[in-house]
Amino acid sequence: DGGITQSPKYLFRKEGQNVTLSCEQNLNHDAMYWYRQDPGQGLRLIYYSQIVNDFQKGDIAEGYSVSREKKESFPLTVTSAQKNPTAFYLCASSTGRLTGELFFGEGSRLTVL
């Protein structure tokens, strides 16, 4: 079955540590996205990528980094520079930038202790 796989599902880290969240898709989609969701707020865009080896900052990119070396993979690193990293992180993909249909992974819940 085609879909998006995120790992890990739950992650705990100490302050000052970097952590990398994995996102893999086998839908052959060109575009991939990372969102952050906090209670009572809408999804906020961290980074997006429309093609391999290219990515753009979203609304809240500070303290995060990404890479897009393969079409299938779009990992997100939450660095120690991110002031408030505890959140629910969602990876998504779509056939292109202007489509409204995003396919989401099940999410990664990061807690900083």
Add this chain to the structure above:
Amino acid sequence: RKEVEQDPGPFNVPEGATVAFNCTYSNSASQSFFWYRQDCRKEPKLLMSVYSSGNEDGRFTAQLNRASQYISLLIRDSKLSDSATYLCVVIGDGSSNTGKLIFGQGTTLQVKP
């Protein structure tokens, strides 16, 4: 003013009731609109697109009012399984928002037996 605004609720309704949610958007140039459904602690999934002429999918009806800049979602004959958070999504158009999906914070629906 937020770009996309929703009443967070929760809306508590009995089974069989009809319930409607509104979502307002600030950019009059926005062209595409969608409703997503998100179950508790799960990823969002596309529920339906919103067309200019309005559209219906079973018990769900979506409508667009461009003059007043809002979209609506009507659910008839509510089921317990309809309990979820409903996210309004607008594709920005113009300036830096072109092609960007903007999420509302969601409206929570609880259907009671």
